[in-house]
Amino acid sequence: MTETKTHTLDAAGAEITYDVRDAADGGPAGDPVLLLVGSPMDAAGFATLGSYFTDRTVVTYDPRGVGRSPRTDGAPENTVEEHADDLRRVIEALGTGPVDVFASSGGAVNALALVAGHGDLVRTLVAHEPPSARVLADHEVVLAVCADIHATYLREGTGPAMVKFFSVVSRKGPFPADWADEPLASPAEFGLPTEDDGKRDDPLLGLNMRTCTGYLPDFDALRAAPTRIVVAAGKESEGEFPARAAAEIAASLGTGLSVFPSHHGGFLGGEYGREGAPEEFARALRAALRTGE
Incomplete structure (x- = not known):
């Protein structure tokens, strides 16, 4: 090389x-x-x-x-x-x-x-x-899920937002309308930080989540x-x-x-x-x- x-x-x-x-x-x-x-x-x-x-x-x-x-x-x-x-x-x-x-x-x-x-x-x-997401039949729900991940990141930091992101990428099939009621694991179960470090410049959760999927x-x-x-x-x-x-x-x-x-x-x-x-x-x-x- x-x-x-x-x-x-x-x-x-x-x-x-x-x-x-x-x-x-x-x-x-x-x-x-x-x-x-x-x-x-x-x-x-x-x-x-x-x-x-x-x-x-x-x-x-x-x-x-x-x-x-x-x-x-x-x-x-x-x-x-x-x-x-x-x-x-x-x-x-x-x-x-x-x-x-x-x-x-x-x-x-x-x-x-x-x-x-x-x-x-x-x-x-x-x-x-x-x-x-906008090409999907369930795009309104998917975009709402992505917006929630972004909002969670801004509100609570990386750990809670990444838990929600993992639930998105592991799902097979369309998103249900009651997605917000589904139980979530704790950040610790994924080895994620449980304390908010105060940073809000994550390229996945902060910079690109809404604009890319939208x-x-x-x-x-x-x-x-x-x-x-x-x-x-x-x-x-x-x-x-x-x-x-x-x-x-x-x-x-x-x-x-x-x-x-x-x-x-x-x-x-x-x-x-x-x-x-x-x-x-x-x-x-x-x-x-x-x-x-």
Whole structure:
């Protein structure tokens, strides 16, 4: 593997840090840069997945408000449009022409917004489990749940809010109307802090929870874009909120849903203490980038 070079660029209200690892031996002719995008996950989460693409130049970055990309304006929440503009700036700074993008979770929502506005910058987008609640039949309930997580974080801190978040990501199927009456575990049962540290800058619970899930993709713009769009979900994620949203987005685009190995973090190889099936996932991603299937 070649040396990774780190760069920074100024964006509206943030300083964005991104990493470029050139392909070993130059890579095959004609392959564009591969941009790996998460949110709120930072570049470190793609260490394992990137290791399966040494034949291509791989770019990762820390989204605004995460890791090495601090917000400079003190805004309490990020918007999807801001994230999309950050991605535009990174791609244009590369100066290589259109790139391929693998984007997961909130990163997939942001990448869909990027393609809707600047499809000329992306050859192929693989959008993996974008948690866009507004495409779901039960969207009003899901958005209320996400708003409650955000409000709980602002009111009580990380521990109680994360307990509610865990209940969301583990649920299979639509959310019931009486979700607020369901019993919850204590933060201690998950090894979470029981005391409020007073901080309110968590990128998941504070900066992105409401804006990411509340974004509705511009389907007309996506269908008109020159980008080939592959929408994917993990085999083990069936019935979960982000996978359900992925299926609805794929149906709206008329592309069909691509099923990838493992779960929501199927590309992880131990990052953040979570294991997926990264080798199998990388094979599926390579095939999707090559054929769109």
